Amino acid sequence: MSFQIIHNKKMSLMALIFALSNLNAQKLVHYDLTIKDSMVNFTGKTKRAIAVNGQIPMPTLTFTQGDTAEIVVHNELDEETSLHWHGLFLPNKEDGVPYLTQMPIPPHSTYTYRFPIIQNGTHWYHSHSGLQEQIGMYGNFVMLKRNTDPSFRKGIDDLPTIPIVLSEWTDYKPDNVHRMLHNATDWFAIKKNATQSYAEAIKEGHLKTKLTNEWKRMLAMDVSDVYYDRILMNGKSTSDIKRIYKEPLKGGDKVRLRISNGGASSYFWLTYAGGKITVVATDGNDVEPVEVDRLIIAVSETYDIILTIPRDSIAYEFLATTEDRTKSASMYFGISGKQLKSPQPRLKYFEGMKMMNDMMKMNGRLDDMGMNMSLNQMDMNVVMYPEITGDAKPSQSDDDPNRYNANALSDITTLNYAMLKATQNTSLPASAPVKILKFELSGNMNRYVWSLDNKVVSETDKILIRKGENIRMIIYNGSMMRHPMHLHGHDFRVVNGQGDYSPLKNIIDIMPMETDTLEFNANVEGDWFFHCHILYHMMSGMGRVFTYENQAPNPNIPNPNYSWRKLKAEDNKFHWMAENDFATNGSDGMLMIQNTRWSLNTEWRLGYHDMHGYEAEMHLGRYLGRMQWLMPFIGFDARYRKVDINDIEENIFGQQSTKDKRMVGSLGVESTLPMMVKFQAEVFTDYIFRCQLMREDIPIAKRVRGGFMLNTDKEYMVELKYILNKNMGIRTHYDSDMGVGFGLSLNY
Numbered sequence: 001m002s003f004q005i006i007h008n009k010k011m012s013l014m015a016l017i018f019a020l021s022n023l024n025a026q027k028l029v030h031y032d033l034t035i036k037d038s039m040v041n042f043t044g045k046t047k048r049a050i051a052v053n054g055q056i057p058m059p060t061l062t063f064t065q066g067d068t069a070e071i072v073v074h075n076e077l078d079e080e081t082s083l084h085w086h087g088l089f090l091p092n093k094e095d096g097v098p099y100l101t102q103m104p105i106p107p108h109s110t111y112t113y114r115f116p117i118i119q120n121g122t123h124w125y126h127s128h129s130g131l132q133e134q135i136g137m138y139g140n141f142v143m144l145k146r147n148t149d150p151s152f153r154k155g156i157d158d159l160p161t162i163p164i165v166l167s168e169w170t171d172y173k174p175d176n177v178h179r180m181l182h183n184a185t186d187w188f189a190i191k192k193n194a195t196q197s198y199a200e201a202i203k204e205g206h207l208k209t210k211l212t213n214e215w216k217r218m219l220a221m222d223v224s225d226v227y228y229d230r231i232l233m234n235g236k237s238t239s240d241i242k243r244i245y246k247e248p249l250k251g252g253d254k255v256r257l258r259i260s261n262g263g264a265s266s267y268f269w270l271t272y273a274g275g276k277i278t279v280v281a282t283d284g285n286d287v288e289p290v291e292v293d294r295l296i297i298a299v300s301e302t303y304d305i306i307l308t309i310p311r312d313s314i315a316y317e318f319l320a321t322t323e324d325r326t327k328s329a330s331m332y333f334g335i336s337g338k339q340l341k342s343p344q345p346r347l348k349y350f351e352g353m354k355m356m357n358d359m360m361k362m363n364g365r366l367d368d369m370g371m372n373m374s375l376n377q378m379d380m381n382v383v384m385y386p387e388i389t390g391d392a393k394p395s396q397s398d399d400d401p402n403r404y405n406a407n408a409l410s411d412i413t414t415l416n417y418a419m420l421k422a423t424q425n426t427s428l429p430a431s432a433p434v435k436i437l438k439f440e441l442s443g444n445m446n447r448y449v450w451s452l453d454n455k456v457v458s459e460t461d462k463i464l465i466r467k468g469e470n471i472r473m474i475i476y477n478g479s480m481m482r483h484p485m486h487l488h489g490h491d492f493r494v495v496n497g498q499g500d501y502s503p504l505k506n507i508i509d510i511m512p513m514e515t516d517t518l519e520f521n522a523n524v525e526g527d528w529f530f531h532c533h534i535l536y537h538m539m540s541g542m543g544r545v546f547t548y549e550n551q552a553p554n555p556n557i558p559n560p561n562y563s564w565r566k567l568k569a570e571d572n573k574f575h576w577m578a579e580n581d582f583a584t585n586g587s588d589g590m591l592m593i594q595n596t597r598w599s600l601n602t603e604w605r606l607g608y609h610d611m612h613g614y615e616a617e618m619h620l621g622r623y624l625g626r627m628q629w630l631m632p633f634i635g636f637d638a639r640y641r642k643v644d645i646n647d648i649e650e651n652i653f654g655q656q657s658t659k660d661k662r663m664v665g666s667l668g669v670e671s672t673l674p675m676m677v678k679f680q681a682e683v684f685t686d687y688i689f690r691c692q693l694m695r696e697d698i699p700i701a702k703r704v705r706g707g708f709m710l711n712t713d714k715e716y717m718v719e720l721k722y723i724l725n726k727n728m729g730i731r732t733h734y735d736s737d738m739g740v741g742f743g744l745s746l747n748y
């Protein structure tokens, strides 16, 4: 015991001397960041973006471990902003999440972040306000390791280095992208040539696949949701690296790339024409070098990789391709000439659809068929990759245990999380109590609601944890999309079979049907966000907040209740859509306003000829269940027609109502049936009962949609629409009341 004390005294004295000697070395590194609206032109059209210090991406901020960062933000926007330091260990009040760790930075004001740099590695920073990240607010954040650090790796940490931030650009306003996603528009699929319509299914011999898919109530899916106009590496589609540190690149040179995926929703395949890629770090944490042919970088992940230039005087292409393979960006390393990397071939969408059909149960839950998937080792998307399974149908039978294992099926080595091994022991304090938290990633494509355990942030409380305990999170992805889950303020160990050398990360990509286990020691008080880093998923409420028991109040949050309410309001926003058809026989349209659970929907019809008058219906409903296939509603129905006063309408139940004038309320329920048919049962205040079957947007061909409606009032309608562009189509329909019509359909 006494020995222990003496030892500790000795240690603290040494620590003091070390700290004093370090005081000189420690420096304050200051950056000024001026955030300004600016006009950019990536595609030939001038659009609004946000630039910082006049550039997109934001400038790379470089520090050395031991420095103190002082970053002064000058917000010259007409809106609020914030900056989050992604992957950094810092005091909670510097974490940059508006209404959680600080109040938003008001327009035309200045705000200072100041925190010590206590780690090293490749990280990045971005706006955590609204959708600002999509239009330019992302940049690299590099913390260098001291060369006296015992973990300094010769041949890796002393290589010439290039920071790279990957991103995407869309000419659409991000608010509009978000709205279109919630409205389940397939405009992005048309742009990507990925509609997977019936005509395409028949052409590829997959009619049964398509029918099964719709029977199971699935919309055509892609590996990503949003169509982008450009992919950017450091703000450019292509760039040439001919020199590094002023020396021309030559054969045998090695370059270290510090890559952050600053994209809002795109994963990227990274490939290199000059040979293997050596992965040396991820999310700012060193790993044992591992050689691969390619890797996928999830949204908001970082990887440090080493490329070798094979020969003099040839420029080798380093390629980042979106996961859906529709767009890419390149960087060429070398003096002249160009050695291209062959592009990633187009996805076999119907193979993916068939695979999803096999996994999907009728109740909307996924069945992993006993494969216990984790750590991206079993990649379900493999069935869509021609480079692995060939152009023909895959020969792997259903009982082949390797049928989704890319590395077993081909000579191409693809990185997965099981291959990552930390360079240092990462085990957690052994004596700490363990708290186990289980989450299921949930969501539904049709209404674009994303959640944990079918609850969005605004429907939950903060999750209480205790300082000192070890938190083990077991996360199962029960949704049909992959999600990059990010934890603020802490690194977690990814339990991947490497024991004490499990890698540390702050992002984990979880594929559908995967279960992954993460653990971290709760060691910094504060309110820390844990969320999906796909921007549009996060904004839909896919996250939770961790908070420490009995923690000191955050001086930046003077009114915690108000702030928490404001944070929760983010995922409760209403989105609207509208459609109107201007046809020869009349005009009909709809307006819908929706959020996570509620929907207010108005439909109207104005007849010119056969039906001279109007009809309007309104429904206010709440979606129930995980898949939101059921919606009870209250309604209001009004109609007026200039017809013979004695004209009586009779439904199939023999109930009669006057056709000319009606003003009634209603109570009903809507349910989505197999084949995506909507069934409505509605009883009106005049006791008239109505059942209705309806299907919209049947994807007949790439740009052709069909629809029908049939009800117990003996009314029916069939329609056909040709999509001209995002907001316009040509529509023809036959309506039992209004007759044949032909016209222009506008939608927003």
Ligand SMILES: [Cu+2]
Residues within 6 Å of the ligand: 450, 482, 483, 484, 532, 533, 534, 537, 538, 542
């Ligand atoms: Cu997500």
